[in-house]
Amino acid sequence: MTDSVDNEWDADRYDAETGFVADYGERVVDLIDPKPGERVLDLGCGTGHLTSEIGERVTGPDADGLVVGVDRSAEMVARAREAHPTVRFEQADAATDDLAALLGDDRRFDAVFSNAALHWITDQSAVTERVADALRPNGRFVAELGGVGNVAAIVDAVLAELHDRGYEATNPWYFPTVGEHASLLEAHGFEVRHAALFDRPTDLDGADGLRDWLDVFGDSLFAPLDDGERAAVVSAVEDRLHGSLYDPDAETWTADYRRLRFVAVR
Numbered sequence: 001m002t003d004s005v006d007n008e009w010d011a012d013r014y015d016a017e018t019g020f021v022a023d024y025g026e027r028v029v030d031l032i033d034p035k036p037g038e039r040v041l042d043l044g045c046g047t048g049h050l051t052s053e054i055g056e057r058v059t060g061p062d063a064d065g066l067v068v069g070v071d072r073s074a075e076m077v078a079r080a081r082e083a084h085p086t087v088r089f090e091q092a093d094a095a096t097d098d099l100a101a102l103l104g105d106d107r108r109f110d111a112v113f114s115n116a117a118l119h120w121i122t123d124q125s126a127v128t129e130r131v132a133d134a135l136r137p138n139g140r141f142v143a144e145l146g147g148v149g150n151v152a153a154i155v156d157a158v159l160a161e162l163h164d165r166g167y168e169a170t171n172p173w174y175f176p177t178v179g180e181h182a183s184l185l186e187a188h189g190f191e192v193r194h195a196a197l198f199d200r201p202t203d204l205d206g207a208d209g210l211r212d213w214l215d216v217f218g219d220s221l222f223a224p225l226d227d228g229e230r231a232a233v234v235s236a237v238e239d240r241l242h243g244s245l246y247d248p249d250a251e252t253w254t255a256d257y258r259r260l261r262f263v264a265v266r
Contacts, residue, residue, distance in 0.1 A: 028115050031263060032142040034058045038066065038110040039103060041134060043094050043143075044117020045069030048080030048087060054113060055087045068102050070094065095126040099134040108136035114143035119150070119173045128188045135266040141190060146175045147197040147260030154210070154255060157240040158221050161233050172220040181260060190264035202257045209253040210238055210245065
């Protein structure tokens with residue numbers, strides 16, 4: 001049993017084809033505003049680029065163990081360690097592991113940061129409890145995740161194509177409303193200081209942009225398919241969305257991203 005949506009992560013493709021994840025995440029780093037000497041946990045750190053940026057703000061070039069990045073994917077953690085050797089990275093499942101223990105000596109974090117990771121976790125109550133336990137009193141939890149309606153056109157097209165082919169499929173991700181997620185945070189002892197849901201149309205460069213996006217992020221949608229049928233479904237989804245999400249002049253797909261960003265204090 002898993003508490004997260006299964007996806008086979010390819011660190012090379014993730015860095016090469018989804019750089020927008022880290023680029024947009026810099027705005028969330030600004031929101032957390034890490035201070036020198038603070039202990040910060042990056043939850044779902046991926047290949048570690050934002051973790052390293054937080055480390056530089058907290059301690060300079062050497063993060064000195066104050067900043068810790070965790071990710072469920074061993075491949076992502078290995079790439080993060082290779083790319084940012086002065087920052088500490090650990091493989092951990094945010095819904096099941098004791099995040100506070102990662103620093104040792106029963107220390108707690110001043111802040112927990114997360115960008116584009118929480119919507120992959122199915123047991124939201126568990127991960128919110130783990131974050132609360134990992135934070136010191138008045139510690140802050142700052143995150144951005146997919147909000148209600150995120151990539152709805154893409155998901156709806158995939159599900160429609162799968163249903164037409166006789167497969168049962170549902171949206172595997174957690175894309176909450178502001179009220180839904182704020183209530184969850186409050187139930188675990190957080191005071192929500194800021195929460196916003198907003199549209200953020202995101203360019204997927206090139207004629208293969210949608211196909212590449214589905215290849216990187218879509219394993220859970222295509223789980224019951226063999227490689228041949230998966231390719232056929234992706235082509236059919238491109239046909240379904242070509243008139244609405246593809247700009248033939250710019251040769252660019254635009255994903256209908258909607259994001260939920262929040263600041264909460266324990």
